[in-house]
Amino acid sequence: MHLRCAEMLDQGGAIDWDDFRFVLAIVRGGSVSAAARQLGVDHATVIRRVDRLEHTLSAKLFDRRKSGYLLTEAGQRVADSAETMESTIVASQEAVGGSRAHLTGTVRIGAPDGFGSHFLASRLVAFGERYPDLDLQLVATARLFSLSKREADIAISLTMPKEGRIVGRKLLDYSLGLYATAAYLSRAPRIKDRADLAAHRFVGYIEELLFTPELDYLPQVSPKISAKFRSANLIAQLNATISGFGVAVLPRFMASAHPELVPVLPDEVSIVRTFWMLMHADSKDLARIRAVADYIHETVERERALFNRA
Numbered sequence: 001m002h003l004r005c006a007e008m009l010d011q012g013g014a015i016d017w018d019d020f021r022f023v024l025a026i027v028r029g030g031s032v033s034a035a036a037r038q039l040g041v042d043h044a045t046v047i048r049r050v051d052r053l054e055h056t057l058s059a060k061l062f063d064r065r066k067s068g069y070l071l072t073e074a075g076q077r078v079a080d081s082a083e084t085m086e087s088t089i090v091a092s093q094e095a096v097g098g099s100r101a102h103l104t105g106t107v108r109i110g111a112p113d114g115f116g117s118h119f120l121a122s123r124l125v126a127f128g129e130r131y132p133d134l135d136l137q138l139v140a141t142a143r144l145f146s147l148s149k150r151e152a153d154i155a156i157s158l159t160m161p162k163e164g165r166i167v168g169r170k171l172l173d174y175s176l177g178l179y180a181t182a183a184y185l186s187r188a189p190r191i192k193d194r195a196d197l198a199a200h201r202f203v204g205y206i207e208e209l210l211f212t213p214e215l216d217y218l219p220q221v222s223p224k225i226s227a228k229f230r231s232a233n234l235i236a237q238l239n240a241t242i243s244g245f246g247v248a249v250l251p252r253f254m255a256s257a258h259p260e261l262v263p264v265l266p267d268e269v270s271i272v273r274t275f276w277m278l279m280h281a282d283s284k285d286l287a288r289i290r291a292v293a294d295y296i297h298e299t300v301e302r303e304r305a306l307f308n309r310a
Helices: 002-010 019-029 032-039 043-057 073-096 113-130 182-187 194-199 234-242 287-302 304-308
Strands: 062-065 068-071 105-111 134-140 154-157 166-181 202-204 227-230 247-251 261-264 271-280
Touching: 019 032, 019 043, 019 073, 019 105, 032 043, 043 073, 068 073, 073 287, 105 113, 105 287, 113 134, 113 154, 113 234, 113 287, 134 287, 154 287, 166 182, 166 234, 166 287, 166 304, 182 261, 202 234, 234 247, 271 287, 287 304
Parallel strands: 105 134, 105 154, 202 227, 202 247
Antiparallel strands: 062 068, 154 271, 166 247, 166 261, 166 271
């Protein structure tokens, strides 16, 4: 796209770079009407600016259909260029004036259910208020996200991928331990050491549904225990434990929010895992994605003690 524009400029073509904003607004809004509202102009202005850019580039950017405007291959290249230009402008604003940029579009975050639902969801409120025109999507579920297939713009992962054009950034190490309610422990056999764990009911994952071996905690605790309540969802495991079903391995940043949960053998059983923040190399520098990634990192850093609290 950049080469095509450069060629046209060499031939005397006059490109109004502001027209690229109108293409990007249609892509993000899904319609001309939504783009007009976002940009504060009327419907006809959006159509006129896109038509002018198509004429200047000698390329059809959208297929006009009753269901909406669909990007053509050329339109996708223009939209990609518009994203890049937006990011450059935002970076310049921040470097020169230190101002907060006006960000639009959508950023999808994929995260494990515990981190996404229990920690991140409530903390994204402040970011949403800072950038009210930015749409945030949080997919909080226990699965792997394909950044190359654009299943997410940012993925929080327990491992670094070994291949692909993925850029990783370590968020932090976090601790997990054994927990149960005081009520359960009061009626169950006493736990003095790991050998006593075999007499207890455990809550854990469904082995064949584990999306990463990093979640297979129980064999690390003791080869003599197995879960009697299993779920692929960590929130379900937490709720079962709070209800008094038995003992579970839980992240301390989750368990510490529930005073009814009591640490079990905290000096003997301590598991450490790592959260990584992943982005695709092609999109990591886009202003909207970079802003969200920086906010997540800053938030985790500010509350680092929560992840290692006993």
